[in-house]
Amino acid sequence: MKPPVTRDPWAELRARTPARIALGRAGPALPTKAVLDFALDHARARDAVHAAVDWDALAGQLALPTVRVASAAPDRATYLRRPDLGRKLAEGERLRPAPQDFLLVIADGLSAAAVQAHAAPLIAALPADLRTGPVVLASQARVALGDEIGERMGARMVAVLIGERPGLSSPDSLGVYLTYEPRVGRTDAERNCISNIRPQGLGYEAAAARLTWLVREALKRRLTGVELKDQSDLGLIGPLAHRAVP
Incomplete structure (x- = not known):
């Protein structure tokens, strides 16, 4: 005897990915649930872009x-309208030189939610x-703002932790x-990027x-960017004492 309800063959695959697959249809259109889910994810992405980081709370976590x-x-x-302004410090900003091999900058970027949730656990x-320390907390910031911050503070290397552009499945x-x-x-070709850091992505x-592997190798080879390929799966090298000779 046939079962009263036909099992959905896509159900197991959909449970394993946030991708929008096998949504089905209602006549010539998407089912109501798929439309509402899309609208909700779009709203979450917009909220992530426009929200503000609670910098005091983040500083306390660090x-x-x-x-x-x-x-x-x-x-x-x-x-949001002028990306160029997010790449340079506001007039009158004063940063005290603090020469160091490695400087951390936390920038809000395009997702306050990402910075608020994941910056402190990653560090x-x-x-x-x-x-x-000190860790620099930069508001209304783009990636390239780290170049000016690092230059003014005399850092040998800077890592900018930043909220990425939200996707419809990852705000x-x-x-x-x-x-x-x-x-x-500096150009983006002179940087190394690690992306999608969150529990549902890269833990x-x-x-x-x-990041540790890249820092060690960058100090050893005196470069980052397209000439430094991530081979961290081959194992980490030694502690920060493994530095380039001045």
């Missing part, structure tokens, strides 16, 4: 000294010699952009291991 700076974009609306997963994805010898004018421990 348990490290912090420095606050802002880009030249005076507000969120300007930041906590790093080895002790990479969890040094809280954190990215890390690593740049050796940061200075104004904190895996991301920290990858």
Whole structure:
């Protein structure tokens, strides 16, 4: 005897991925549930772009000294319309030189939710010699703002932890952009990127291991970017004492 309800052959696959697959149809259109799910995910992505980071709460989670700076974009609306302003510090920002091999910058980017949820756990997963302060907290910031910050502070290398552009299945994805010898004018080809850091993507421990490997190798080879290929799956090299000769 045939069962009263036919089993959906796509159900198991849909349960294993956030991708929109086998949505079905209602006549010539999508089913109501698929339309409502899309609208909800779109709203979450928009909220992530427009939300603000609670910097005080984040600083408290870090348990490290912090420095606050802002880009030249005076507000969120300007930041979204003028990406160039998010790449330079606001006029009058003063940063005290603090020469160090590795500087952490946390930037809100395009997803406050990503920064609020994942920046502190990622830093906590790093080895002790990479969890040094001060950590720079940068509002209305783009990736390239880390170049000016690192140059002014005299850092040998800067890692910018930033909220990535939200997707319809990932409004809280954190990215890390690593740049050796940061200075104004660096290009994206001179950076290494680790993306989709979140529990549903690349986990904190895996991301920290990858970043640690890249930092060690960048200091050894004196470069980042297209010439530094991620081979972290081959194992980590030694502690930060493994530095390039000045």
